[in-house]
Amino acid sequence: MIVVENLHFAYNGREVLRGIDLTMGKEILALVGPNGSGKTTLAKHLNGLLKPLRGSVLVDGLDTREHTVAELSGKVGYVFQNPEHMFFEESVFEEVAFGPKNLGLDDKEIEERVRWALQAVGLEGFEERTPYSLSGGEKQRLAIACVLAMKPKYLILDEPTTGLDLKAERSVVEVIKSLRESGHGILLITHDMDLVLELAERVVLLDDGRKAFDGPVEEFFELELEEYSLELPELLELARGLGVGFVRSVEELMEVLR
Numbered sequence: 001m002i003v004v005e006n007l008h009f010a011y012n013g014r015e016v017l018r019g020i021d022l023t024m025g026k027e028i029l030a031l032v033g034p035n036g037s038g039k040t041t042l043a044k045h046l047n048g049l050l051k052p053l054r055g056s057v058l059v060d061g062l063d064t065r066e067h068t069v070a071e072l073s074g075k076v077g078y079v080f081q082n083p084e085h086m087f088f089e090e091s092v093f094e095e096v097a098f099g100p101k102n103l104g105l106d107d108k109e110i111e112e113r114v115r116w117a118l119q120a121v122g123l124e125g126f127e128e129r130t131p132y133s134l135s136g137g138e139k140q141r142l143a144i145a146c147v148l149a150m151k152p153k154y155l156i157l158d159e160p161t162t163g164l165d166l167k168a169e170r171s172v173v174e175v176i177k178s179l180r181e182s183g184h185g186i187l188l189i190t191h192d193m194d195l196v197l198e199l200a201e202r203v204v205l206l207d208d209g210r211k212a213f214d215g216p217v218e219e220f221f222e223l224e225l226e227e228y229s230l231e232l233p234e235l236l237e238l239a240r241g242l243g244v245g246f247v248r249s250v251e252e253l254m255e256v257l258r
């Protein structure tokens, strides 16, 4: 369990998180809100990249102020919003192997994890390429593979599908679903409401550094989303027009209509 209590944080004296309370377990939790509302800043507190100004963040009981990012990264993996400047190894293989090596795993285990992680994001065959030669979407998927290879209990994905084509987006969605099934907790930061509808079990909405909503996805989509610069998915728009309640997918809508 990740437990955030009364979290305050400021950059250069300007407060951007103003008393956040949050718990997260083995679930897919969507973190949404307008640009600049504090999503990335909050996410960076969950693996100790940032430390609270006031309040606390506990990861399975570990206070992030008392542990380094390296110590926490085995538990909480963080895929950055713009990962392209994060790579520093010669090859894709070495890039993904970096984390597991730091965990002190043996060569066989490292190799297995690298193959598994690259396969999960659809990058098998890219092992010998240099990370800088990858396209934007491929870099995004490499960043996810690097974190997957650590097998962290909790995963933070900061806009993981932004800039991906349909096929790449689908492969990331499948990765998220299979991680959820194997008992991981996933914090999904996104502006894509279709993705929230497809994946999220719970939604936390941030607005100007405060939590404006925290609850089940069905209730979230009953809010006036335009106020937060968000849009209702077309599927729900359509379902409403047809007088049908909450549905997750086109298939579900068809089922109800039949």
Ligand SMILES: Nc1ncnc2c1ncn2[C@@H]1O[C@H](COP(=O)(O)OP(=O)(O)OP(=O)(O)O)[C@@H](O)[C@H]1O
Pocket: 011, 012, 016, 033, 034, 035, 036, 037, 038, 039, 040, 041, 042, 081
């Ligand atoms: N390193 C920094 N130094 C100073 N201010 C920062 C820094 N990083 C973020 N901020 C400010 O903190 C506020 C919250 O930023 P944050 O990146 O957490 O928002 P966000 O919700 O992730 O936005 P987006 O949807 O655009 O990714 C913004 O006003 C931003 O300008």
Ligand SMILES: [Mg+2]
Pocket: 039, 040, 041, 081, 158
């Ligand atoms: Mg952000």
